[in-house]
Amino acid sequence: MLARVMSATQRDRSTITRRRFLGAAASAAATVTVVPRHVLGGPEHTAPSDTFGGALIGVGGRGPGTFGQMLHWGLEVRKLAECDVKWVGKVDNRTRYTDFRHVLERKDIDIVAIATPPHWHALISIAAMDAGKDVLCEKPMTRFIAEGRAVAEAERRTGRIFQVGTFGRLRRSRDPGNVMTRKIMTGGLLKECPGVQIQRGGLKAKEWSGLVNTRPRPIPDWLDWDMYQGPSPMKPFHPHRFGGSHRGYWDYEGGGLADMGQHYLDPLTWVWGKDDTAPVEVEAHAPPAHPEVCGMWGWVELRYADGFTLVLDSGEWGAPYDRREPRGIGPEDLDEDQRRALDQLPDPEPPLSFPDAVRQRRPAGGNAEAAHRTATILHLANIAIRVGRTIRFDPVQEQIIGDEEANRLVDQPMRAPWQL
Amino acid sequence: METRESKDSPDVAALIAQLPDADMPGAESKLTGPPREEARRIATAILDGGRASLLALIDMIRDGWGGGEKDYRPGYALRCVTLLAGEPGNEERRRLVTDAIVARLGNDETRLPVDARAFLVRELQLVGGESAVEPLGKLLADDALRDDAAMALAAIGGEAARRLRRSWSEVGVAGRVAIANALGACRDADAAGLLEEAASDEDPAVRIAAVRALARTGDERGATAVVRAADRSDGWERIQATRACLELAGRLAADDHTAAARRIWQRLVKTAAERGEPHVTAAAERGLADTAGK
Numbered sequence: 001m002l003a004r005v006m007s008a009t010q011r012d013r014s015t016i017t018r019r020r021f022l023g024a025a026a027s028a029a030a031t032v033t034v035v036p037r038h039v040l041g042g043p044e045h046t047a048p049s050d051t052f053g054g055a056l057i058g059v060g061g062r063g064p065g066t067f068g069q070m071l072h073w074g075l076e077v078r079k080l081a082e083c084d085v086k087w088v089g090k091v092d093n094r095t096r097y098t099d100f101r102h103v104l105e106r107k108d109i110d111i112v113a114i115a116t117p118p119h120w121h122a123l124i125s126i127a128a129m130d131a132g133k134d135v136l137c138e139k140p141m142t143r144f145i146a147e148g149r150a151v152a153e154a155e156r157r158t159g160r161i162f163q164v165g166t167f168g169r170l171r172r173s174r175d176p177g178n179v180m181t182r183k184i185m186t187g188g189l190l191k192e193c194p195g196v197q198i199q200r201g202g203l204k205a206k207e208w209s210g211l212v213n214t215r216p217r218p219i220p221d222w223l224d225w226d227m228y229q230g231p232s233p234m235k236p237f238h239p240h241r242f243g244g245s246h247r248g249y250w251d252y253e254g255g256g257l258a259d260m261g262q263h264y265l266d267p268l269t270w271v272w273g274k275d276d277t278a279p280v281e282v283e284a285h286a287p288p289a290h291p292e293v294c295g296m297w298g299w300v301e302l303r304y305a306d307g308f309t310l311v312l313d314s315g316e317w318g319a320p321y322d323r324r325e326p327r328g329i330g331p332e333d334l335d336e337d338q339r340r341a342l343d344q345l346p347d348p349e350p351p352l353s354f355p356d357a358v359r360q361r362r363p364a365g366g367n368a369e370a371a372h373r374t375a376t377i378l379h380l381a382n383i384a385i386r387v388g389r390t391i392r393f394d395p396v397q398e399q400i401i402g403d404e405e406a407n408r409l410v411d412q413p414m415r416a417p418w419q420l
Numbered sequence: 421m422e423t424r425e426s427k428d429s430p431d432v433a434a435l436i437a438q439l440p441d442a443d444m445p446g447a448e449s450k451l452t453g454p455p456r457e458e459a460r461r462i463a464t465a466i467l468d469g470g471r472a473s474l475l476a477l478i479d480m481i482r483d484g485w486g487g488g489e490k491d492y493r494p495g496y497a498l499r500c501v502t503l504l505a506g507e508p509g510n511e512e513r514r515r516l517v518t519d520a521i522v523a524r525l526g527n528d529e530t531r532l533p534v535d536a537r538a539f540l541v542r543e544l545q546l547v548g549g550e551s552a553v554e555p556l557g558k559l560l561a562d563d564a565l566r567d568d569a570a571m572a573l574a575a576i577g578g579e580a581a582r583r584l585r586r587s588w589s590e591v592g593v594a595g596r597v598a599i600a601n602a603l604g605a606c607r608d609a610d611a612a613g614l615l616e617e618a619a620s621d622e623d624p625a626v627r628i629a630a631v632r633a634l635a636r637t638g639d640e641r642g643a644t645a646v647v648r649a650a651d652r653s654d655g656w657e658r659i660q661a662t663r664a665c666l667e668l669a670g671r672l673a674a675d676d677h678t679a680a681a682r683r684i685w686q687r688l689v690k691t692a693a694e695r696g697e698p699h700v701t702a703a704a705e706r707g708l709a710d711t712a713g714k
Contacts, residue, residue: 101656107696130663132699157666158703212442212451212492214485233542233568236484236535240448248450287453288460290492291499291543292485296452317452387503388456405506408546413574413605415567416598417625419632420605 052358053109055081055133057100057124058116061244062138066165067113070136075355077111085224098224100124104131111358114138115165117252118259119232122147123418125368129160134358138165139262141368141375143232143253146411148372148379149398150420155368163354163364164262164371172267173350173365177328183345184329185273189338190306195272196327198311199264204256205314210248210293214238231414235292248294254382255294257312261378265310266366269377270351272308275370278395279377280305284384285318300381305395312381383409429469432476435462436497451492463500467513474501474520484535495539502547511549518548522555534564541565545572550579557583560599561590570598574605581608588614596621597629604633612641619645627653628660635664638671640680647687662688662700669707678714681707 054077056067063084070077083097090096097103104112104127112128114121114137122142125135141164142148155162172178184190216236219225225237232251235241246252247259269275279302286297298318302310313321331339351365358364376398383406384391392401400407414420439462442449453459466473477498480488486495505513521540524532532540541559544552545568553576559569573580584599584606591599600618603611611633618630619642631649634642646668650661665684673681685704692700 104659105655126663127659130666131659132697153667153670154663157663157670158699159706160699206450209450211448212485212496213446213487214448216483233538233571287456288496288500288503290451290453290486290496291539292495293451295450387506389507403508405503405546408575411605413545413571413602415571416594416601417629419601419629419636 050076050359052077052111053080053106054078054111054113055083055103055106055109056113056115057083057103058114058120058138059084060086061115062165063113063115066115066136066138069165070111070113070354073353073355075111075358080109081106085228086222088222088224090222098227101127104128104133107132109133111136117228117246118254119143119252120230122151122420123231123414125151125162126154126420129154129158129162132158132160134161136163136165136354139266139371140253140258140378141262141371142379143258144410144412145376145379145398147420148368148375152368152372155363159361161354161357161361161364162366162368162371163357164266164366164368164374166263166266166366167353168263168267169270169351169365170353173270173348177330178267178271179347180331181271181329182273182348183342184331184334185306185308186348187342187345189334189342190329193304193307193329194327194333195307195329196309196311196324197268197272198313198321198324198326199261199268200313200320201315202264203260203312203314203316205296205316206256208245208247208256208259209295210245210255210290211238211240212290212293214240229415231418231420233415249292250294250386251292253294254378257294257297257300257314257381257385258375258378261312261381262371262374265374265377266371268310269370269374270365272310274304274308275373277304278373278393278398279303279310279380280395281390281392282380282384283390284381284388285321286385286388287317288388289386294382297385300384302377302380310377379410429472429476430465432466432469432473433480435465436477436480436493438462439493439497442492451496459500460504462497463504466497466501467504467516471516471520471523474517475524477501478520478524478540479532481536481539482533484539486539498543502543506547514547514549515551518544518552521548522552525559526555538565538568541568541572545575548572548576550576552576553580553583556580557587560584560587560595563594566591566595567598570602574602577606581606581611584608585611585614593623593626597625600626600629600633604629604636607637609637609639612637612639616642616645619649624657628657631661631664635667635671638668638675640672640677642668643672643680643684647684650688651691658695662692662697666700666703666707669704673707673711673714678711682711 056063059082081095081103083100083103085098087098091098112133112135114124118140121137125137128135217238219237241249281303284300296317297314299313299321311321354364387406391406394401440454442451480494482488488494505517556569556573559565573584584602588599615630615634618626621627631646634646646664650665653661665688669681669684685707688704689701
């Protein structure tokens with residue numbers, strides 16, 4: 001497949017030079033002609049026009065909203081290209097593509113919005129940053145833990161801006177109580193954290209589970225099924241694996257827990273100062289997971305090394321979680337010396353919005369490292385659900401300790417030609 | 421042909437029939453599933469039945485999603501067994517499951533549908549150990565199972581890398597791409613020579629896979645090939661090759677091979693300036709600045 005695509009790449013190389021692109025654009029009514037920012041000042045430089053060339057990869061479902069979010073923020077970004085695997089036979093390779101690699105080759109595109117299913121998020125994000133683009137990527141950030149580490153490394157390696165598509169921490173970081181919690185946690189003032197945070201409901205276990213007893217269907221002629229499957233194992237086609245309901249299959253996502261979890265947990269990882277670490281022990285209450293299909297689960301308890309406990313309770317299977325009650329922390333948990341130390345701590349710098357990060361060339365609030373640590377919570381919860389036993393995790397090595405089978409879900413090999 | 425049921429084996433079909441129906445029996449449906457204790461009881465009974473019970477269960481799997489002729493139960497039950505056998509400290513049971521799966525993969529008389537065999541290979545990606553390496557290696561020459569086999573070998577690691585290298589000369593372009601990827605995932609430094617040669621292959625897919633794999637091994641011997649690949653390529657291949665250069669330089673610097681890392685960055689600074697790639701220049705200059713004086 002790649003040989004075919006790369007041949008096409010070489011064919012197209014001459015067609016997507018800047019000169020020819022702009023020439024083609026002039027005759028294409030649907031295309032907006034933009035002087036690329038890199039021509040004006042280079043990607044490390046804020047251009048006089050402040051106008052960015054943009055592309056949307058994955059146009060279904062969340063796609064328009066993800067790209068539109070940038071406009072909502074007031075970022076001057078013009079959509080020069082769109083890409084989707086469901087456009088077989090309907091592309092011009094100037095404004096519409098089925099292969100994201102052609103989009104990333106273009107030097108007039110500065111920012112890429114990614115709204116594909118999550119099994120593509122990491123690979124496209126990394127490739128985009130290596131091609132010099134900034135990235136706004138839908139949540140969940142990744143499909144498994146090692147992908148997140150690779151995205152964070154790419155962010156550091158390339159110096160590009162990455163923002164995951166959830167923004168709750170921007171608002172929650174303005175709350176004085178949350179600022180206080182963060183200062184206590186990041187200031188290292190508590191030897192043992194008594195905090196318990198419980199997320200009850202909203203995790204769509206049933207709604208976003210997959211189907212069993214399915215039978216393969218013919219692949220629609222408008223769909224590049226091989227490209228859709230991408231780095232995941234090749235499976236027979238079924239329409240439920242595509243177009244939103246993909247959330248219910250381990251090949252593409254991790255059910256409602258993975259899909260909704262990043263929304264709920266992104267602010268919490270900031271508030272509780274967990275942007276650079278991960279839970280060390282995870283226990284799940286769930287029926288055995290199907291090998292292909294994300295299904296039902298009751299609750300997951302995740303404990304951090306400092307004692308902080310995070311609970312996800314679906315409220316949709318088995319008895320509700322009743323081991324602990326929610327508990328915040330505050331100055332009352334500190335002794336006199338610690339309170340004095342707390343008073344001396346500066347307030348944390350508010351997380352930066354994506355537009356500000358792009359303009360200032362500083363990490364966004366939902367940067368890759370932070371987003372990876374939030375996604376890690378979701379993936380650890382799902383691994384505990386999938387293996388059905390308590391797992392222990394090393395947040396530094398990012399490995400599950402003493403359980404090889406569970407650890408193989410941390411870093412899953414990819415189907416050729418894709419590799420992390 | 422191997423015996424499917426020994427005299428003392430449990431009735432596997434009857435056992436898995438005790439698993440609950442899908443939520444809408446007879447239809448494509450969501451699955452609430454059994455209580456964990458109930459699933460464990462059934463999986464334990466199958467495992468206690470030994471190899472014959474496992475083979476009987478495996479023979480019921482008919483499709484690529486683990487389903488049987490009528491419903492989801494066979495593949496689901498095998499996953500329950502796989503997870504039970506994969507519990508830490510259960511090496512004997514894990515080997516038993518691995519060997520049963522391997523037996524069916526290599527048995528022509530009981531040949532399962534290809535999608536079912538692919539499902540079994542993916543189970544080996546989760547549970548397989550060294551005893552699965554040779555049987556999986558043979559599948560690298562099978563177009564239908566090659567990619568799943570390569571992924572399973574990458575997951576197993578260790579001895580699997582040697583088997584992957586051994587297959588290199590026996591496979592075509594797609595096989596070599598899959599093997600190079602798997603060697604990269606294994607971080608197999610012993611593959612440096614093979615990958616170095618592959619980095620100049622006439623096929624771009626092989627070149628890209630080899631260059632990326634070389635970067636993942638972090639071996640200094642790959643530096644020349646990776647830099648040469650970046651110099652010679654354009655478009656998507658150039659993006660992947662410059663990524664490989666930056667990754668390899670970063671790994672070399674972290675391992676105190678600073679001079680080798682700096683040579684890569686210096687070359688990138690030069691070529692990226694010529695090609696109008698300021699983001700590559702900036703990334704390489706950061707590497708040089710971070711290692712200045714080291």
